[in-house]
Amino acid sequence: MSGTQSLERAFLLLRVIAAAGQQGASLEELRAVLRCSQATVYRLLQYLRRQGFVRGAQQRGCYVLGYELFALGAQAGNASALRERARPVLLRLAQRFGDTFFLLVADGHQVLCLDMLAGELPVQSYSGAVGGRIPMGVGQASQVLLAWLGRTARNEILAHNAATLRLDYGLEIERIIASLPSVRRLGYASGLVDKRLPGYTGLAVPILASDGQPLGALSCALARPRMTDTRRQALAQAMQDEARRLVIALGEQGA
Structure with a gap:
């Protein structure tokens, strides 16, 4: 087995274990996914275990x-101190409005939840939790990130995700593209209704660097009946103000 193949299998193994959650993944489950011998899987597990990337679950075997991985993720997720600086922002917004707020960033063809702070009322969200990923094009954070991307990059991402967006979410890329001029004009996105979470809505604003490039997005999620026009305007104003303050804070730290 080549070094590259071993590396690919190790990454796949970590993803399968992550998807298994707290109950963990068994040796047999991992062998079935990797489609290799039990001895090979065991050898990879032992190496990852020595490095601290894998540990035994409460359930034997x-x-x-x-x-x-948590230690590495905390460092990777705090590039340019964005996550650290955004944490008080999420706290202030959640305390003021009682909704759940998120910090999301573009990561290739996906959007990654870098941080979140739950509000008083439980909600469902696309990303699910910190570290969760969704296809770019889904949700209001995707809209604001796409709206401030260059046309070439935006079109490549949406073309890559087109089948997933249509089949899993009921979203056509033409509909997404048609919404973007309004997002740029308003300075925020309210999301597009899809078949995955039709009962929920939200609002997102971009976190824009001095050159106009999106560093990420602040987003919130709430049940659709709670999103009145008055609440939408209050959320948009507060989140835009917080996004501007966050960029200033990041600039001062980098100075």
Whole structure:
């Protein structure tokens, strides 16, 4: 087995273990996904375990992610101190409005939830939790990130995700593209109704660098009946103000 193949299998193994959650993944489950011998899977597991990337689950014979991944993720997720600086922002917004607020960033063809702070009322969200990913094009954060991307990059991302958006969410890329001029004019996105979470809505604003490029997005999620026109305007104003303050804080830290 080549070094590249071993690396690919190790990454796949970590993703399968992550998807298994707290109960963990068994050796047999991992072998079935990797389609290789039990001895090979066991060897990879032992190597990852020595590095701290994998550990034994409470259920004997199963594996969960190790704490070393948490340590690495905390560093990777705080590039340019965005996550650290945004945490008080999410706290202030959640306390003021009682809704759940998110910090999301573009990551290739996907949107990654870098941080979130739950409000008083439980909600469902596309990303689910910190570290969750959704296809770019889904949700209001995707809209604001796409609206401030260059046309070439935007079109490539949407073309890549077109089948997933249509089949899993009932979203056509033409509908997404048609919404973007309004998003730029208003300075925020309210999301497009899809078949995955039709009972929920939200609002997102871009976090824009001095050159106009999106560093990420602040987003909120709430049940659709709660999104009155008055609440939408209040959310948009507060989140835009917080996004501007956040960019200033990031600039001062980098100075």
